[in-house]
Amino acid sequence: MDVLPDFEQIRDAAARIAPHARVTPVLRSAALDTLSGAELYFKCEHLQRGGAFKFRGACNAVWALTDEQAAHGVVTHSSGNHGNALALAAATRGIAAHVVVPEGAVRAKVEAIERAGAILHRCAPTQAAREAMAAEVQRATGAVMVHPYADTRVMAGQGTLALELLQQVSGLTALITPVGGGGLASGVAIAAHAIDPALSLFGAEPQGADDAARSLAQAVRVTTVVPDTVCDGLRALVGERNLDALRTHRVEVITVTDAETIAAMQLLWSELKQVVEVSSATVLATILKQPERFAGRRIGVVLTGGNVDLRALPW
Amino acid sequence: MDVLPDFEQIRDAAARIAPHARVTPVLRSAALDTLSGAELYFKCEHLQRGGAFKFRGACNAVWALTDEQAAHGVVTHSSGNHGNALALAAATRGIAAHVVVPEGAVRAKVEAIERAGAILHRCAPTQAAREAMAAEVQRATGAVMVHPYADTRVMAGQGTLALELLQQVSGLTALITPVGGGGLASGVAIAAHAIDPALSLFGAEPQGADDAARSLAQAVRVTTVVPDTVCDGLRALVGERNLDALRTHRVEVITVTDAETIAAMQLLWSELKQVVEVSSATVLATILKQPERFAGRRIGVVLTGGNVDLRALPW
Structure with missing residues (x-):
């Protein structure tokens, strides 16, 4: 990917x-x-x-999905602009966006992600915990991972x-x-x-x-x-x-x-x-x-x- | 006028x-x-x-002058955006801008007016003092008064x-x-x-x-x-x-x-x-x-x- x-x-x-x-x-x-x-x-x-x-990349990722993929939604771990962008992009296609948010993330940014319609998943504030939680969401929902840059x-x-x-x-x-x-x-x-x-x-x-x-x-x-x-x-x-x-x-x-x-x-x-x-x-x-x-x-x-x-x- | x-x-x-x-x-x-x-x-x-x-009005006033009028420059009393705009507008025509500035005006704004190339004239912080000083500058230089709005x-x-x-x-x-x-x-x-x-x-x-x-x-x-x-x-x-x-x-x-x-x-x-x-x-x-x-x-x-x-x- x-x-x-x-x-x-x-x-x-x-x-x-x-x-x-x-x-x-x-x-x-x-x-x-x-x-x-x-x-x-x-x-x-x-x-x-x-x-x-960030909306450019997130929007391209969301609209590049097949209808079948899109039906399961998208997931990412980002408490910043990418999380918000993915939530907004998912909304343009009417699909679910799961955003993994570490405890202690900036409240204003998390609120913006929630306002944009994302489903939040809280985890411990470590890289390992973020990735584990994202993988868990993927397994449970079939959502497609959209990494912030890779x-x-x-x-x-x-x-x-x-x-x-x-x-x-x-x-x-x-x-x-x-x-x-x-x-x-x-x-x-x-x-x-x-x-x-x-x-x-x-x-x-x-x-x-x-x-x-x-x-x-x-x-x-x-x-x-x-x-x-x-x-x-x-x-x-x-x-x-x-x-x-x-x-x-x-x-x-x-x-x-x-x-x-x-x-x-x-x-x-x-x-x-x-x-x-x-x-x-x-x-x-x-x-x-x-x-x-x-x-x-x-x-x-x-x-x-x-x-x-x-x-x-x-x- | x-x-x-x-x-x-x-x-x-x-x-x-x-x-x-x-x-x-x-x-x-x-x-x-x-x-x-x-x-x-x-x-x-x-x-x-x-x-x-404010640049719109000041620029129109400056360029509406005849060459003979313009040669004497322009004058106004304003320690705010109009003073700055008149100084910038005068510079586009290469003429003098006299700006009457009351004592106690916001320093950052006065500095901006000076940077824009205006000649500053200080006066007491009353409307009467401002108008008197502007009239004096007009008499002394022949500069054309450009009021901020009237x-x-x-x-x-x-x-x-x-x-x-x-x-x-x-x-x-x-x-x-x-x-x-x-x-x-x-x-x-x-x-x-x-x-x-x-x-x-x-x-x-x-x-x-x-x-x-x-x-x-x-x-x-x-x-x-x-x-x-x-x-x-x-x-x-x-x-x-x-x-x-x-x-x-x-x-x-x-x-x-x-x-x-x-x-x-x-x-x-x-x-x-x-x-x-x-x-x-x-x-x-x-x-x-x-x-x-x-x-x-x-x-x-x-x-x-x-x-x-x-x-x-x-x-």
């Missing part, structure tokens, strides 16, 4: 999700262009359904974002996305290079969850990183196939500190006037940290999500 | 500002549609240059917003804007009714600065209201001509409390994911306060500005 998608599958995904997903706008800011010395085109996936790009259909769905952005803006010479599990970065890399092999691809990773950067530097997948970052959307270890795609497409992963990311988040709020979550700000933080890499270029900058607790801002 | 513009002047203004102003996007939110029972089309003027609709060119510029919105969205049956001095509400009313006389027009006003609502109710301009509201952009008394336009076009002004406005502001941030200032939230507060007036309608909702101090949020 987790082989890398090809461009054909990404185009199929785009057609499949078109009736359900939004074409998100691209915004610009004169102040942020001046600050970076670059032309920044912000792809606003925080304005996607469910407030994050899933061909999900990667293909996330890749549609690059397809859309490159149709909206001409002349881009670079793209940058955040890197967590790598579902977005891998899908975007495959789609982007199929369209324009000369595009420079960048990933932004929190220093406190820098397994992708380390894995690329050491040419072996590093699984020992214990995530320590405010970027709750980027704590996952990069998947094996996802890492393959980053390597094949020479995605350069640059790390940023939480302080740099929080400063960039404030700029996105005050200058671009967009409510984006902290994980989304890693991309601008990266551009401002290494201006020599980005100055003078026309860059597609992916803002991944906007699900924020306004009473718990990180500044 | 403060006679009401006609539709012809608003169309001229649209052509005049087109090379400088942004066509701002229209955003929607499924959650806010559900909450209101209406179809809400948010016109994002917080994404206009300078972060507020100015034909400014009202015509603000009216271009309705022209643009009605081109972007078809089938609207109502429009709602905040009401402060009335420059926006009057310009929008004239443009909107020229295009579609059947449109219902609404104004949203803070209960603590409800001079427009009282003036309409009492059929005489009420000038005794002492503004007491967090909506710093809506504290001005409605202008005489502006009030005439509200009356002629049967704009229904509805008042909301600061608490209602702050709650609506949080919804705009969390659901629409837009950083808008508190004054902008009066419109959503009004719709949610009187759902029976708005439910089932397709409504253009003007978000006026997004210049916010992120370290001093009102919740």
Whole structure:
């Protein structure tokens, strides 16, 4: 289930999700262009359904099922944007979504998943407990597992974002996305290079969850990183196939500190006037940290999500 | 200088500002549609240059000047979005902008005006001192006064917003804007009714600065209201001509409390994911306060500005 998608599958995904997903706008800011010395085109996936790009992958996975598969519903373990996206996507097809939620997950996010119509399954807050519970739900219901990033259909769905952005803006010479599990970065890399092999691809990773950067530097997948970052959307270890795609497409992963990311988040709020979550700000933080890499270029900058607790801002 | 513009002047203004102003996007939110029972089309003027609709009026005023007039520059008294907009507009023509700023004005806003290239003139924090200082600058420099709302060119510029919105969205049956001095509400009313006389027009006003609502109710301009509201952009008394336009076009002004406005502001941030200032939230507060007036309608909702101090949020 987790082989890398090809461009054909990404185009199929785009057609499949078109009736359900939004074409998100691209915004610009004169102040942020001046600050970076670059032309920044912000792809606003925080304005996607469910407030994050995750709806693309989840929607593709749900609609790629046969009617027989779909009848049993879908299941995932995610207390974040993917869980919410899968619940919303399942609702578009009128099928059940089971979401395994570890104890101690952020209450606001869990409530959103429940509001979206998912059936919640509580478990202990460990990776093993999450996977065991998901497997149990699969056995009991026949629901199809939709992994947040190590899933061909999900990667293909996330890749549609690059397809859309490159149709909206001409002349881009670079793209940058955040890197967590790598579902977005891998899908975007495959789609982007199929369209324009000369595009420079960048990933932004929190220093406190820098397994992708380390894995690329050491040419072996590093699984020992214990995530320590405010970027709750980027704590996952990069998947094996996802890492393959980053390597094949020479995605350069640059790390940023939480302080740099929080400063960039404030700029996105005050200058671009967009409510984006902290994980989304890693991309601008990266551009401002290494201006020599980005100055003078026309860059597609992916803002991944906007699900924020306004009473718990990180500044 | 403060006679009401006609539709012809608003169309001229649209052509005049087109090379400088942004066509701002229209955003929607499924959650806010559900909450209101209406179809809400948010016109994002917080994404206009300078972060507020004010650039439209200021830009029209600046470019409507003859070369001879323009050579002496422009002057206004405003420590808020209009001062900033006039400075930005003057810069597009390469002329001087004098902005009279009362002591005690919000430092971040004054710094923004200075960054935009204006020449600042400090005065005591009273209306009389502001007007005296502006008159003095006019005498000394020959600069043309551009009042924030009691100015034909400014009202015509603000009216271009309705022209643009009605081109972007078809089938609207109502429009709602905040009401402060009335420059926006009057310009929008004239443009909107020229295009579609059947449109219902609404104004949203803070209960603590409800001079427009009282003036309409009492059929005489009420000038005794002492503004007491967090909506710093809506504290001005409605202008005489502006009030005439509200009356002629049967704009229904509805008042909301600061608490209602702050709650609506949080919804705009969390659901629409837009950083808008508190004054902008009066419109959503009004719709949610009187759902029976708005439910089932397709409504253009003007978000006026997004210049916010992120370290001093009102919740």
